[in-house]
Amino acid sequence: MTNKIKNYAKGHRGITRMTYVMGTILSLVTIMAFALHEDEKPFVASKKIVVVKDSVASVAAFHKVYKVLMSPRCMNCHPSGDIPLQGDDSHLHTMNPQRGVEGKGLYAMKCANCHQPTNTPGKNTPPGNPNWHLPPANMKMVFQGRSPYQLAKQLVNPKQNGNKDLKKLIEHADDGLVLAGWNPGEGRTLPPMSHAEFKKAWITWLTTGAYAPKAK
Amino acid sequence: MISLNVNDQNFEIDADPDMPLLWAIRDLIGLTGTKFGCGVAQCGACVVHLNGEAVRSCVTKVSRAAGQNVLTIEGLSKNNDHPLQIAWNEENVPQCGYCHSGQIMSAAVLLREKPNPSDADIDMAMAGNICRCGTYPRIRKAIHMAAELSKKGGITK
Numbered sequence: 001m002t003n004k005i006k007n008y009a010k011g012h013r014g015i016t017r018m019t020y021v022m023g024t025i026l027s028l029v030t031i032m033a034f035a036l037h038e039d040e041k042p043f044v045a046s047k048k049i050v051v052v053k054d055s056v057a058s059v060a061a062f063h064k065v066y067k068v069l070m071s072p073r074c075m076n077c078h079p080s081g082d083i084p085l086q087g088d089d090s091h092l093h094t095m096n097p098q099r100g101v102e103g104k105g106l107y108a109m110k111c112a113n114c115h116q117p118t119n120t121p122g123k124n125t126p127p128g129n130p131n132w133h134l135p136p137a138n139m140k141m142v143f144q145g146r147s148p149y150q151l152a153k154q155l156v157n158p159k160q161n162g163n164k165d166l167k168k169l170i171e172h173a174d175d176g177l178v179l180a181g182w183n184p185g186e187g188r189t190l191p192p193m194s195h196a197e198f199k200k201a202w203i204t205w206l207t208t209g210a211y212a213p214k215a216k
Numbered sequence: 217m218i219s220l221n222v223n224d225q226n227f228e229i230d231a232d233p234d235m236p237l238l239w240a241i242r243d244l245i246g247l248t249g250t251k252f253g254c255g256v257a258q259c260g261a262c263v264v265h266l267n268g269e270a271v272r273s274c275v276t277k278v279s280r281a282a283g284q285n286v287l288t289i290e291g292l293s294k295n296n297d298h299p300l301q302i303a304w305n306e307e308n309v310p311q312c313g314y315c316h317s318g319q320i321m322s323a324a325v326l327l328r329e330k331p332n333p334s335d336a337d338i339d340m341a342m343a344g345n346i347c348r349c350g351t352y353p354r355i356r357k358a359i360h361m362a363a364e365l366s367k368k369g370g371i372t373k
């Protein structure tokens with residue numbers, strides 16, 4: 001605190017420096033915004049989502065999406081039962097915490113009792129997110145055990161995907177808990193591709209008609 | 217300075233915001249009923265209530281509890297007469313005793329949300345509280361007894 005007061009007392013030199021620093025930050029932000037805009041123009045920047053049907057491109061993109069969704073970082077919280085999975089081998093979560101009605105656990109075993117808003121430091125400690133939860137009991141959105149065909153169908157069915165339309169599905173790629181998959185805490189492997197690559201495949205799949213690979 | 221309300225009392229503590237709540241409770245405030253077992257959310261010895269939920273204070277940063285209500289075993293009842301405490305005593309539940317403030321704080325949330333728990337409910341609620349002495353059968357018995365007792369007396373916390 002005293003430090004801060006001293007700096008202000010230095011008068012215009014401090015202010016000049018501050019203006020300079022802020023100017024630099026502003027121009028960086030502008031450059032970054034421009035870069036992002038350019039990068040994502042075909043998908044996010046346009047207000048209206050344009051779907052151009054292309055079953056081959058769509059199925060190819062979905063295979064990438066499927067690899068990510070079936071990786072432990074995504075699938076562990078989309079279990080077929082009511083107990084989340086844990087670890088790179090997707091074993092049942094120790095202590096058997098239950099889904100509960102809202103997907104936030106039960107009684108003394110609620111997710112947020114251990115899972116903090118941020119990752120806890122150290123190996124084998126609870127990863128964190130302010131919104132840590134499983135899908136709710138009335139819409140379990142199971143990934144575990146789903147074939148590519150089944151999962152593709154499920155993901156675009158509002159009755160099985162949390163009432164999401166195309167726009168909401170696209171936005172979901174940037175959901176905080178989805179992003180947490182790429183910040184899993186120490187000792188856990190990352191999904192098999194970067195989030196940017198995943199997002200691109202996800203949006204490509206959706207905007208080329210969301211075709212499901214053939215059922216075997 | 218971080219403001220904490222622990223057992224209905226206000227405390228201003230001088231702590232790093234990342235300090236585990238358990239440290240603040242034990243070392244700064246001096247309430248040592250809450251125990252340290254593993255430090256990584258695996259055993260349940262450190263369970264306290266944060267706004268009524270059974271959080272593990274070893275991984276809960278003190279900043280999360282700032283301005284919130286914390287309840288420790290010392291504040292569960294005025295005269296050690298919470299139905300769970302009475303039942304624990306009646307059934308002679310503890311062996312070494314180390315795990316039991318955590319066990320009781322977890323059980324208190326169970327009884328609040330499910331006043332008449334089945335064995336399955338007890339398993340679901342208590343599976344994260346480890347007892348190295350293996351007092352689990354007595355814990356189960358005591359929770360059932362506390363449920364009976366509180367039907368007569370009522371549970372507050």
Ligand code: FES
Pocket residue numbers: 251252253254255256257258259260261262263272273274275
């Ligand atoms: S000491 Fe907190 S869970 Fe073991």
Ligand code: FES
Pocket residue numbers: 310311312313314315316346347348349350351
């Ligand atoms: S009574 Fe000894 S650890 Fe539980």
